[in-house]
Amino acid sequence: MTTPQAEPMPPAPVPVPEEKGAAWAPLRHKWFRVLWIAQFASSVGGWLQTVAAQWLMLTLTRAPLPVALVQTALSLPVFLVGLPAGALGDIVDRRRLLIVSQAFTLVAAAGLAVLTFAGLVSPWLLLLFTFLIGTGGALMAPAWIAVQPELVERDEIPHATALNAVSMNLSRAVGPAIGGVIVAVLGAAAAFTFNALSYLSSLIALKRWPRPPEPRPLGAEPIISAMRTGLAYVRYSPPVRAVLVHSAIFLFFSAALWALLPILAAEHLRLSSAGYGLLLSMVGIGAVIGAALLHWARERFGLEGVVMASSIIFGLGMVEISLTPRNLPVDLVVLVFMGVAFIGALSSLSAAAQTALPSWVRARAMAVYLLVFQGTQAVGAAVWGAFAQAYGTPLTLAIAGAGVVVGPFAAAAYHVGMGAHYEREIEPLSIEPRVGPSTDHDSGPVLVVREYKVDPEHADEFENAMRLVRGSRRRFGAQRWNLYHDAHDPTRYVETFTANNWQEHMRQHTERMTQADRMMDELAERYVRGEPRTEHLISAE
CATH class of the missing domain: 3.30.70.100 (Alpha-Beta Plaits)
Incomplete structure (x- = not known):
């Protein structure tokens, strides 16, 4: 008996055509453009929700735990429903799933706004509605990522991924600032209302999107079976495994920056909340610049080269900030470069995953990617926060930055981008169903x-x-x-x-x-x- 243990590289890779068009080329496609704008509005609304919920919780109770639980209530649904949501994104019509999840989130956001206007919100109600809003987002995320390749040409997927990352970073930069102003001037209820309206805009865009229904000659796959098959695909797909390994390493070590940047701003740079917003804005500016440079960088260095270079730049930036924790002008410039590197690494890894996945399994595999994305950042933030409490913020940033630099070399055996060669022809073949030995399709094993x-x-x-x-x-x-x-x-x-x-x-x-x-x-x-x-x-x- 021969039981192979390892999968060698294919003997005859197929050359990959060069990418065409500019970095902003995906925006020429009407429905990518419409949904991209809707996504940006929803992301900004999400930041309004977060800022307003945390501030409202502070007015309801001064206890630190309930305030911290606001973020937990928003993130926990990803771990609870992420895999089932990914399976649903592959076995039901994705457009309908997006509409249902957006409608659910809209109702939850509007309900919280009404209760807040009426003065009926308690700490536990606030956490409950925040959890419901997070659940709607977790249900939507895998299907949303899975439909992006349908909106653009295949060679534009890396650019589309970069533009989606730009949207997220821009919303991170402007959302908290807008949310702070709205809460200060109009109150938390108004911020919750604006958040609900942002979901309404996405819902309208999805309803108008003329996506054709997906043919399913064998009907919908059972959800448990779909989850199991999705996990098996991720386990036995070398390109996807490579993306997950590189993403986990990069996100674990880079989490130190996002976890400790508020402390760096307040204690070392002596900045106010507005100053902290300025630091985040520099990262957002870098993200926009990075999106414009990605096409050139990928053509010149290849996808794996961009991931490695981005990791080195981001890690060295963390080390530099740790060495000059009180030099604001230098830190602002460095954060711009780090924004370029952050979008370069993550958008390239996400694009590598999406181009290596056939449509039948894309949502559930991307759900695993999202779990790795959220989980490694959560664990990394906790680890580096504890380390900083014991040994100080500068030393922690320096060690974590070194980890970001070394990461791609440590994971060199996992070749990011091999999916472009290994599984270039990945759309399912059109094959007539075989006639079974009986009419009972449940016969088996x-x-x-x-x-x-x-x-x-x-x-x-x-x-x-x-x-x-x-x-x-x-x-x-x-x-x-x-x-x-x-x-x-x-x-x-x-x-x-x-x-x-x-x-x-x-x-x-x-x-x-x-x-x-x-x-x-x-x-x-x-x-x-x-x-x-x-x-x-x-x-x-």
């Missing part, structure tokens, strides 16, 4: 047996090629894969794998198999005499 005849002189090449086939099978949902070698007949190999039921096996062929999977099969079959013989066995239990 199904054992698939494929027999190959291979000349002994080609045995090594065949076994190496089957390692790629193993990864392909496992990515689209096959279980218990094995390759056996006949002890009596050296030319006979038998491949086996299982599916939960006949319908699941049909999904593997009709909804999930891609041109990349077909190419791996053909690579292995080069060394096979005649046609492989395939049998389907259904459990008699």
